[in-house]
Amino acid sequence: MTIEVDYRFPPGVDGEQQAKIIAIGQTAGTWDARFAHREEVLRSHLGKVVKGLMETDGSSTVTISFPEANVENDISSLLTMIFGKYSMAGAAKVIAVRLPEDYGRRPQFGITGIREQLGIFDRPLIMAIFKPALGLSAEDHGAILREVASAGLDIIKDDEILGDLEVAPTLKRLEACRQVLDEVKQQTGRTVLYAVNLTGAADQLIEKAHLLVKEGANALLLNVLTYGFSVLDALAANPEINVPIFVHPAFAGALCAAPNHGMAYSVVLGTLMAHSGADAVLYPAHYGSLPFEAAEEAKIRDNLRSRNVFPVPSAGIHPGIVPQALADYGQDVILNAGTGIMDHPDGPAAGVKAFFEALERLNQGKSFALETVPDGFLRRALEKWGKV
Amino acid sequence: MTIEVDYRFPPGVDGEQQAKIIAIGQTAGTWDARFAHREEVLRSHLGKVVKGLMETDGSSTVTISFPEANVENDISSLLTMIFGKYSMAGAAKVIAVRLPEDYGRRPQFGITGIREQLGIFDRPLIMAIFKPALGLSAEDHGAILREVASAGLDIIKDDEILGDLEVAPTLKRLEACRQVLDEVKQQTGRTVLYAVNLTGAADQLIEKAHLLVKEGANALLLNVLTYGFSVLDALAANPEINVPIFVHPAFAGALCAAPNHGMAYSVVLGTLMAHSGADAVLYPAHYGSLPFEAAEEAKIRDNLRSRNVFPVPSAGIHPGIVPQALADYGQDVILNAGTGIMDHPDGPAAGVKAFFEALERLNQGKSFALETVPDGFLRRALEKWGKV
Numbered sequence: 001m002t003i004e005v006d007y008r009f010p011p012g013v014d015g016e017q018q019a020k021i022i023a024i025g026q027t028a029g030t031w032d033a034r035f036a037h038r039e040e041v042l043r044s045h046l047g048k049v050v051k052g053l054m055e056t057d058g059s060s061t062v063t064i065s066f067p068e069a070n071v072e073n074d075i076s077s078l079l080t081m082i083f084g085k086y087s088m089a090g091a092a093k094v095i096a097v098r099l100p101e102d103y104g105r106r107p108q109f110g111i112t113g114i115r116e117q118l119g120i121f122d123r124p125l126i127m128a129i130f131k132p133a134l135g136l137s138a139e140d141h142g143a144i145l146r147e148v149a150s151a152g153l154d155i156i157k158d159d160e161i162l163g164d165l166e167v168a169p170t171l172k173r174l175e176a177c178r179q180v181l182d183e184v185k186q187q188t189g190r191t192v193l194y195a196v197n198l199t200g201a202a203d204q205l206i207e208k209a210h211l212l213v214k215e216g217a218n219a220l221l222l223n224v225l226t227y228g229f230s231v232l233d234a235l236a237a238n239p240e241i242n243v244p245i246f247v248h249p250a251f252a253g254a255l256c257a258a259p260n261h262g263m264a265y266s267v268v269l270g271t272l273m274a275h276s277g278a279d280a281v282l283y284p285a286h287y288g289s290l291p292f293e294a295a296e297e298a299k300i301r302d303n304l305r306s307r308n309v310f311p312v313p314s315a316g317i318h319p320g321i322v323p324q325a326l327a328d329y330g331q332d333v334i335l336n337a338g339t340g341i342m343d344h345p346d347g348p349a350a351g352v353k354a355f356f357e358a359l360e361r362l363n364q365g366k367s368f369a370l371e372t373v374p375d376g377f378l379r380r381a382l383e384k385w386g387k388v
Numbered sequence: 389m390t391i392e393v394d395y396r397f398p399p400g401v402d403g404e405q406q407a408k409i410i411a412i413g414q415t416a417g418t419w420d421a422r423f424a425h426r427e428e429v430l431r432s433h434l435g436k437v438v439k440g441l442m443e444t445d446g447s448s449t450v451t452i453s454f455p456e457a458n459v460e461n462d463i464s465s466l467l468t469m470i471f472g473k474y475s476m477a478g479a480a481k482v483i484a485v486r487l488p489e490d491y492g493r494r495p496q497f498g499i500t501g502i503r504e505q506l507g508i509f510d511r512p513l514i515m516a517i518f519k520p521a522l523g524l525s526a527e528d529h530g531a532i533l534r535e536v537a538s539a540g541l542d543i544i545k546d547d548e549i550l551g552d553l554e555v556a557p558t559l560k561r562l563e564a565c566r567q568v569l570d571e572v573k574q575q576t577g578r579t580v581l582y583a584v585n586l587t588g589a590a591d592q593l594i595e596k597a598h599l600l601v602k603e604g605a606n607a608l609l610l611n612v613l614t615y616g617f618s619v620l621d622a623l624a625a626n627p628e629i630n631v632p633i634f635v636h637p638a639f640a641g642a643l644c645a646a647p648n649h650g651m652a653y654s655v656v657l658g659t660l661m662a663h664s665g666a667d668a669v670l671y672p673a674h675y676g677s678l679p680f681e682a683a684e685e686a687k688i689r690d691n692l693r694s695r696n697v698f699p700v701p702s703a704g705i706h707p708g709i710v711p712q713a714l715a716d717y718g719q720d721v722i723l724n725a726g727t728g729i730m731d732h733p734d735g736p737a738a739g740v741k742a743f744f745e746a747l748e749r750l751n752q753g754k755s756f757a758l759e760t761v762p763d764g765f766l767r768r769a770l771e772k773w774g775k776v
Binding site for chain 1: 414415416417418419420422423426429430431432433457458459460462464465467468469471472473474475476477478479519520521522523524525528547548549551552553554555587588589590591592593594611614615616617618619621622625626636637638639640641642643644645646647648649650651672678679680703727731735
C-alpha cells in the first residue's frame with residue numbers, strides 16, 4: 001500500500017520540479033555506483049509523482065505517493081516524511097493525505113463507544129467546558145460540575161490551557177469532580193464524562209493518565225499538537241488507559257491557517273486525527289467565534305466519522321446554533337459550549353437546559369425565531385447570543 | 389516572573405483589539421459575580437498588554453505578558469497558552485518570546501559538554517549524515533561510518549526520515565556502528581558521536597532511548613516538532629539518558645514559513661529549543677539549499693548559544709562554505725553536511741578531509757579562489773559545489 005499526499009503550490013512555483021524534489025528528497029535521496037548492491041531496495045523506498053495539475057491562476061497541485069514501508073504506521077513519522085525538511089523549502093501547502101485503511105489507529109471508543117458509555121443513542125451529546133479557565137480551585141470545579149451535571153449535561157472538559165497548576169492540581173480536580181459524577185450516577189443512573197486535561201513531560205503525562213484512570217477518571221483530554229502525536233499514540237495503545245481520549249486542536253492555526261504554507265485544517269484535524277487513536281476531536285465550527293470555512297469543517301466531519309471518531313465542533317457554540325448544527329451533522333455530533341453554557345444569563349444549569357430545550361424544539365419542528373419561542377432558558381439564550 | 393510574547397499582525401488587523409483578546413482569552417477568560425470569592429486569584433492569572441506598536445505600513449506588533457504561574461515550566465504548556473486557541477483566530481505571527489532565565493531546561497551537555505566528550509576545544513566540529521536516507525542495511529551504515537570516522541569526522545547522525553525500519557532496525561544500526569566507534573577509539577583515541585534517530589510512540593521512544601544508551605549509543609536524535617516537546621522534556625530530564633540530544637527541525641516550515649501566520653523560525657528553532665533541553669539544534673543555514681534569512685539564522689545562533697546549546701547550521705553545507713560559516717559563527721558551531729560529505733567526488737572520507745583542509749586553509753589565511761587551491765580533496769569539493 002502507498003500513502004498519497006497532495007501538495008499545492010502558489011503561482012510562480014514550478015510544481016513539476018517541486019514534485020520530483022519531494023519524491024526523491026523526502027525518501028531515499030540520490031545515490032551512486034557505490035550502492036549498486038542496494039539498488040533494488042533503495043528504489044523501493046522512493047516516492048513517485050502520481051499526477052500534477054496546473055490551475056488557470058498559475059497555482060499547481062501535485063500528488064506524490066510514498067511507500068508505506070518508509071514510515072512506522074504512526075502520525076509522527078508520517079509528518080516527518082511528507083513535510084519534514086520539505087516544509088522549509090518554500091511556499092507549499094499539504095491539502096490532502098490519503099492513508100491506507102489500516103494505517104495508524106482507530107479509536108478505542110469513538111462514536112459508538114462513547115454512546116455506549118453514556119447509554120445515549122438517539123441525540124447529539126451536549127458538552128461543556130469549565131470556565132473561567134484559570135484561577136478556580138478544585139472545589140470550584142466540583143461545584144460547577146454539580147450544577148451542569150444535575151441539569152443533564154453529558155460531558156465536561158477542562159479548558160485546554162488549564163494544566164496541573166498549584167491553584168487546582170489535576171488530581172484534586174478529579175477528586176472533587178469524581179464525587180459529583182458518583183452522586184449523579186447514584187441519583188439518576190446517568191453517566192457523565194469528565195475529560196481531564198493531561199499535561200507534563202511525556203513520561204509523566206502517561207503516568208498521570210494511568211493514575212487518573214485508576215482514581216476514576218472516565219475521559220481524558222490532550223492538546224496533541226503541543227504535546228505530540230507520539231504521546232497520543234502511547235495513550236491510545238495502552239490497555240490500562242481504557243477511557244475515551246478527547247483531542248483539542250490548540251495550536252492548529254500555527255500549522256493550518258496560512259494560505260500557502262503548512263497543512264490544511266482538514267488534513268491535521270480530520271485525516272491525521274482519524275488515524276491517531278483519538279476518540280473525539282474538537283475543532284472550530286464555521287458559524288462559531290473563530291474564522292473557519294464550512295468546506296473544511298465538512299471535510300473534518302467526514303474524515304473523522306469515516307473512522308468512527310466523534311466530531312466536536314466548538315468555539316462560540318450556544319443553543320441558537322442547534323438547528324444549523326443538526327442540519328450539518330445529524331445526530332452524531334458532540335455540541336461543545338464553553339461560555340455558551342457557563343455564561344447563560346441564568347447560570348450554567350440554565351445553559352445546559354437551554355441546549356436540551358433547543359433539541360426538543362427542533363425535534364418538534366418549531367421555529368427558532370425569537371418571537372415564537374416561549375419564555376424560558378432557550379429564549380434567554382437566544383436573547384443573549386442570537387441564532388446562526 | 390512573566391513571559392513576554394510579541395505578536396505581529398498584518399495591515400487591516402486591529403492589533404490593539406487583538407491584544408486584549410489574547411491577554412484575556414488565552415488566560416483566565418471572563419467571569420461574573422458568581423466568582424467574586426475568587427476575584428483576586430482569577431485576576432492574578434490574566435495576561436497584560438505591555439505595549440503596542442503600529443507600523444507605517446499598517447501592520448502592528450503587540451507585546452503581551454503572561455504570568456509564569458499559568459504554565460508548567462515547559463514548552464508544550466507554553467505553546468498552548470501563547471498560541472493555542474488563538475492560532476486559529478486569524479492572521480497573527482508570534483515573532484518573539486522572552487522567557488525567564490530559569491524557564492524550562494538548559495542542555496545537559498550543550499557546547500561545553502559535547503566538546504568535553506570529544507576532547508576538542510579549538511575548532512568547529514564536523515558532522516555528517518548517513519546517505520542515502522532509506523534503503524541501506526545496518527551493515528552499510530557501519531561501512532560508511534568506518535570510512536568517515538577514520539577520516540577524522542567528529543559526529544554522524546541518521547537521516548531524520550530514517551526510523552526503526554525493517555531494512556535497518558535502529559538497534560542493529562547502533563550495533564554495527566558501535567563496533568566502528570570502538571575501533572576508532574582504540575586505534576586513534578578519538579571519540580566519534582553517532583546520533584541515533586529516536587522514533588515510535590512516546591513510551592516506546594523513551595524506552596528505546598534507554599536501551600540504546602545501555603547498548604552504547606553516545607548521542608541521540610529527535611524530530612521534536614513531529615514527536616513533541618513533551619517527549620524531549622522527558623528525555624532531557626532522565627538521568628539515565630546521559631548522552632547529548634541532537635534536535636532536528638523537520639516540520640519547522642509548517643509552523644514558521646508563512647509570512648503572517650505561525651511563529652518565527654527564531655522563536656521555534658531558537659528561543660524554544662534553547663529552553664527545551666536540546667544539546668544541539670539543527671536548522672537551515674542561510675547560504676545553504678533551503679531559503680532562509682540571514683537575520684533569522686543569526687537570531688537562532690544567538691538564542692541557542694546564550695544558553696550553551698550547540699548551533700548546527702545545515703542543509704546544503706559543503707567545504708566551500710567554511711569561510712562564510714566561520715565568519716558568522718567563529719569556532720562554536722557544528723558544520724553538518726549530508727551530500728556535502730557523502731557525495732564528494734572521491735567518496736565520503738574525502739568529503740570529511742575536504743572540510744579539514746578547508747579549516748586548515750582558513751586558519752592559514754589563504755584564499756579559497758579555485759585557482760589558488762592546490763589539487764586535493766578541498767579543490768575537488770570546490771570544483772563540484774563552489775563556495776558561498
